[in-house]
Structure formats: structure tokens, C-alpha cells
Amino acid sequence: MKIGILTSGGDCPGLNAVIRAIVLKGTRAYDLEFVGIRDGWRGVVDGDFFPLTRHDVKGLSKVGGTILGTSRTNPYEGERGGAENIAKTLYGHKIDGIIAIGGEGTLAAADRLAKDGINVIGVPKTIDNDLRATDYSFGFDTAVNIATDAMDRLRTTGDSHRRCMVAEVMGRHVGWIALHAGMAAGAHVICIPEVPMSIEEIADLVTSAHDRGRAPLVVVSEGFKLRDMEEAYSDKGLDAFNRPRLGGIGDLLAPEIERITGIETRATILGHIQRGGAPSAFDRVLATRLGMHAADAIMDAAWGQMVAMQGTEIVRVPFADALGELNTVPQVRYDAAATLFG
Ligand code: F6P
Numbered sequence: 001m002k003i004g005i006l007t008s009g010g011d012c013p014g015l016n017a018v019i020r021a022i023v024l025k026g027t028r029a030y031d032l033e034f035v036g037i038r039d040g041w042r043g044v045v046d047g048d049f050f051p052l053t054r055h056d057v058k059g060l061s062k063v064g065g066t067i068l069g070t071s072r073t074n075p076y077e078g079e080r081g082g083a084e085n086i087a088k089t090l091y092g093h094k095i096d097g098i099i100a101i102g103g104e105g106t107l108a109a110a111d112r113l114a115k116d117g118i119n120v121i122g123v124p125k126t127i128d129n130d131l132r133a134t135d136y137s138f139g140f141d142t143a144v145n146i147a148t149d150a151m152d153r154l155r156t157t158g159d160s161h162r163r164c165m166v167a168e169v170m171g172r173h174v175g176w177i178a179l180h181a182g183m184a185a186g187a188h189v190i191c192i193p194e195v196p197m198s199i200e201e202i203a204d205l206v207t208s209a210h211d212r213g214r215a216p217l218v219v220v221s222e223g224f225k226l227r228d229m230e231e232a233y234s235d236k237g238l239d240a241f242n243r244p245r246l247g248g249i250g251d252l253l254a255p256e257i258e259r260i261t262g263i264e265t266r267a268t269i270l271g272h273i274q275r276g277g278a279p280s281a282f283d284r285v286l287a288t289r290l291g292m293h294a295a296d297a298i299m300d301a302a303w304g305q306m307v308a309m310q311g312t313e314i315v316r317v318p319f320a321d322a323l324g325e326l327n328t329v330p331q332v333r334y335d336a337a338a339t340l341f342g
Helices: 015-030 041-046 083-092 104-115 140-161 176-185 199-211 249-261 271-275 281-299 331-338
Strands: 002-007 033-037 049-052 097-102 120-124 164-169 189-191 217-221 265-269 305-310 313-318
Touching: 002 015, 002 041, 015 033, 015 097, 015 281, 041 083, 083 104, 097 104, 097 281, 104 120, 120 281, 140 164, 140 176, 140 217, 140 265, 140 271, 140 281, 164 176, 164 249, 176 189, 176 217, 176 331, 189 199, 189 331, 199 217, 199 249, 217 249, 249 265, 281 305, 281 313
Parallel strands: 002 033, 002 097, 097 120, 120 305, 164 217, 164 265, 189 217
Antiparallel strands: 033 049, 305 313
């Protein structure tokens, strides 16, 4: 069998480790042939394929980014898009199936294509950890480590100047990165999309930390909403799936905190640094296990399913299990962190 592999959506540390694991297990154990698909669904639509051998994936588990390239192309858009055209393109290149490595948008497209008769198996990825049906997605641990390191650094400069430091992290509409990195760094306030707060509540916690002689650290998730905001802050337009591009709430909060508390306040937006560089050891192992299971899934013709981590096991679930609702931070996890605020 000849299988195409694609990475789609935002990149994430661990993508290359998945690609390596699929190709190594698939060629060694099952004698499968692989092609790389360039730039996500764009490459499927355009028939942009290239041979992917064991030689091409050597040493890749520690390398950030994706050797395949990625895009946020929707496979149902454009003249050559749609399941019928894609089936013809795959048939023309003698490709029997696709392994799609991606987040919510990618897996939703994979689900629709699978229902339209295309052989697709999914591998979930996202630094946001917002997908249901998998307890953790690779990329998340690395992002948390990067954000924690950044906050440790912000604290030493904050301490020196007795300033309040606001650190904005990614995560889209869920607060996992903020919660974990904030807890790891000992933040005085963690603002997540699941729990709106007023600026006065945030300012009170900042003042309380400051009054104890601490330089307050506020972690804010890009999707956080103040109580009077209807939507998360966005001034960068929409992505290819018509979702608002988030980012910038930290810059909004910092002057307000300074105005109310009188404490000099600075904001840092960590942005894409959280997605760059080498994956953590945890993410390399998770990505490798998911990739090897995806190769097994091909042999079982488990089309229309994705591999996932549940507990400590790797399992297969229908795409639909991961879609629809987001994997949000449970209130109990937030409440536990909040007992240490201020
Ligand atoms: O989904 C991963 C993510 O990094 C989000 O946390 C963030 O909102 C978004 O992607 C940024 O997307 P882009 O790289 O297209 O700006």
C-alpha cells in the first residue's frame, strides 16, 4: 500500500517525531510505501507529493516544525478541492490512504472526507490541548515548558523593578497552557477563557501580592474575556476556517492594571515562541507512540478514526469523538489553582 502523510494547521513540536514513527514502523513492520504531502490539504488538492523513505526521517524526533510544511487550507475549497477531485488525484498517484496530522480544523476536514469515501486516519496535534477524546496532545507539554521558562525569566526582571508582569500565552479558547504554566511558575493570577473575571478582581489580586512584597505575575490566556467582553480580543482578522486570530489581551490588561493599582506593569506576548524549537522528551515519546499506532491502524484499515491517548494507553476513536465540543479546563482544576492566587 502507498500512504500519504500530511501535517496541517498550526505547526507544533512533535510533528516530525510522528512522521518518523509512521515511516519507520510502516516500512519495517509492514513494508508500506510512503509519500510526503506538502503543506497540508493544499498538497492533497494540488497533487504535491514526494517519496518519503526511512532515510528521509532519520534523526527527526528531536527536530521542531514539520519537514512536510503546513497550511490552513480547507480541502473543500477551490476549483480542485472537494472529495471527488481529491479521490481522482489520489487514484492518479496510486495513493491508497492518507494519515492527517492536525488539530480541530484538520480533523473536522478529515472526518468529512472520510464520510465522503476518502481513506483517512487522523493523528491529533495541538499545543492548545483543546481536543476531546485524547487526554493530552503532543506539543502541549513543550509549549508549557517554554511558557514556564519565559515566566521564570519575567519574574526575575519583575522582582528587580518591583513591577507587575503580565504574560500572555496561546491556547485559543481553552486555558490549559495558562493553567499549567501559571501553576508551574507560581503566578499570582491566572486568567483563562473558561472563567471570565473583572479587571477589579485581577487588580485586587495584583495588589495583594504586591503588598506581601512580591512582584505580581499575571498569566493571561489569549482567549480570556473580561466580564464585560462578549468575544475574545482579536484585531488580526479571520483564519482560513473563519476563526478569529487571537492575541493582544495582555496589552489591553497591563495599562488597566497599572491605572487601578498604581503598580508599574508590563505585558509580554509569548506568541509563536511557544510552538517553536525542539519538542520535550514527553512530547517526543507521545508523538512516536501515536505515529506507530497510526501505522498499525492502516494495516487494520481503520479509516475514519484517529489515534489518541487515554490514560497511559494509545487507543483509536472515531473523528467525531474529538470534534464538536472543546476540551476545556474543568472548574475544579481552576478552583484548585485559584486557592494560591494573590
Ligand atoms: O492552535 C495553535 C495556535 O498556536 C493557537 O494557540 C493560536 O491561537 C493559533 O494557533 C495561532 O495561529 P497562527 O499561527 O495561524 O497565527
